Amino acid sequence: MSLNTFAPRASFLQPKDLPQLSKNASVIVIGAGAFGGWTALSLLRKGLHVTLIDAWGPGNSRSSSGDETRVIRSTYGANEFYFDLNVRALQLWKENEKRWGKKLFLNTGVLWFCYEEKTPLVDDSIPFTAKHSMPYTYLTSDELKRRFPQINTNDIHHAYLDSYGGYLKARESCQAVNEAFIKEGGKYIQSFVTPGKIQSGIQQEVFLSDGSSRQADVYLFACGSWLGQLFPEELANKITCTKQEVYYFGVPKDQSRVYDSLPVWVDVDGSDFYYGIPGNTERGFKIGVDRRGENFDPTHGDRTYNPDVLAHARAFISHRFPGLKNAPLLESRVCPYENSPDGNFIFEKHPDAGNIIFLGGGSGHGFKHGPALGEWVGDVLV
Numbered sequence: 001m002s003l004n005t006f007a008p009r010a011s012f013l014q015p016k017d018l019p020q021l022s023k024n025a026s027v028i029v030i031g032a033g034a035f036g037g038w039t040a041l042s043l044l045r046k047g048l049h050v051t052l053i054d055a056w057g058p059g060n061s062r063s064s065s066g067d068e069t070r071v072i073r074s075t076y077g078a079n080e081f082y083f084d085l086n087v088r089a090l091q092l093w094k095e096n097e098k099r100w101g102k103k104l105f106l107n108t109g110v111l112w113f114c115y116e117e118k119t120p121l122v123d124d125s126i127p128f129t130a131k132h133s134m135p136y137t138y139l140t141s142d143e144l145k146r147r148f149p150q151i152n153t154n155d156i157h158h159a160y161l162d163s164y165g166g167y168l169k170a171r172e173s174c175q176a177v178n179e180a181f182i183k184e185g186g187k188y189i190q191s192f193v194t195p196g197k198i199q200s201g202i203q204q205e206v207f208l209s210d211g212s213s214r215q216a217d218v219y220l221f222a223c224g225s226w227l228g229q230l231f232p233e234e235l236a237n238k239i240t241c242t243k244q245e246v247y248y249f250g251v252p253k254d255q256s257r258v259y260d261s262l263p264v265w266v267d268v269d270g271s272d273f274y275y276g277i278p279g280n281t282e283r284g285f286k287i288g289v290d291r292r293g294e295n296f297d298p299t300h301g302d303r304t305y306n307p308d309v310l311a312h313a314r315a316f317i318s319h320r321f322p323g324l325k326n327a328p329l330l331e332s333r334v335c336p337y338e339n340s341p342d343g344n345f346i347f348e349k350h351p352d353a354g355n356i357i358f359l360g361g362g363s364g365h366g367f368k369h370g371p372a373l374g375e376w377v378g379d380v381l382v
């Protein structure tokens, strides 16, 4: 989860020169992560002929969407665009999980630990909570301690509880979206895609790993961290991939309820921006480090953790949750952040081809927005 505070670009809010598709148009979406999967489903539901292609499958372990869980929260400081997008995403997550009979959104709430009286990342979102009638609860340090004795509150000035957020089952959601996509008439292919040549401002085809080609009116590349490698001239400097780590610690044998009942938490002011997802019992007490890691190759990069990063995370967890001081490490995950220069998503046309669209730059905060972003992209294109 990335805690960047950034202003949305005007170009993002009013995308220009994008193709306008009729109901009979055909689209190939490359990448079945949170962005591509939901966008393919949205375009399909608008009546288009959609083929979705992924090299290793929806929610695969190399992808950014491939971890167990992702935080869903509306809080974005003064950035109303993402607050609103998340409110719509929450509605769509709930609608779709009901439609599919699957539990994907866990409404645990999100607890924001604030070290200072003023914490702009949270405070500046408060007006939007009023607008949407989604009020947060202010907890003094003492109230926090009484309510959640598992937390060391000594250095916390206050906390806010957003009771509308929580976490999403990440890789499972990508698979559910893909299942729905196929069930509703979409075509899914598992293959690595290589872009074709651009002639007279148009890409004629894309190539699959078996040497065959596929044609469509429009090609939407939602390839996460791979976008910079697939389009080096256009995107290598715009989408950078960094190595990010999350850890799953084992809670004491008689206390799984004690820790599982905590909301998702975010340590807003700490230097490494730690956050955690406690309620996913079978995997352990998850802690994530938002500090940007080293540059990373999403295909070949080694997925073992960096001992220094783990040591810092362990020191933090011992401090914030003293009962977990000697908690064993059960699992670790390395997932790539696909960072855009300013943390905003990228939804743009290829500069030389009118029928190639880039969708990416999730920048460590894109997962939750998947359904609303897919819907918005569909509305813009159709």
Ligand SMILES: Cc1cc2nc3c(=O)[nH]c(=O)nc-3n(C[C@H](O)[C@H](O)[C@H](O)COP(=O)(O)OP(=O)(O)OC[C@H]3O[C@@H](n4cnc5c(N)ncnc54)[C@H](O)[C@@H]3O)c2cc1C
Pocket (backbone or CB within 6 Å): 001, 002, 030, 031, 032, 033, 034, 035, 036, 037, 053, 054, 055, 056, 057, 058, 059, 060, 062, 063, 064, 065, 066, 069, 070, 071, 072, 191, 192, 193, 194, 222, 223, 224, 225, 226, 230, 244, 245, 246, 288, 335, 336, 337, 359, 360, 361, 362, 363, 364, 365, 366, 367, 368, 369
């Ligand atoms: C550690 C970590 C924590 C995060 N925490 C949160 C959080 O708490 N909340 C939140 O909302 N977001 C969070 N994010 C961000 C979020 O996970 C990403 O923004 C989101 O998953 C990006 O989705 P995507 O579809 O763009 O990319 P991906 O999920 O990476 O999907 C891209 C897909 O494209 C496929 N692909 C690539 N190249 C090709 C090719 N040539 N041919 C065919 N297929 C190809 C890949 O196999 C992959 O499946 C986090 C990210 C990380 C890494």
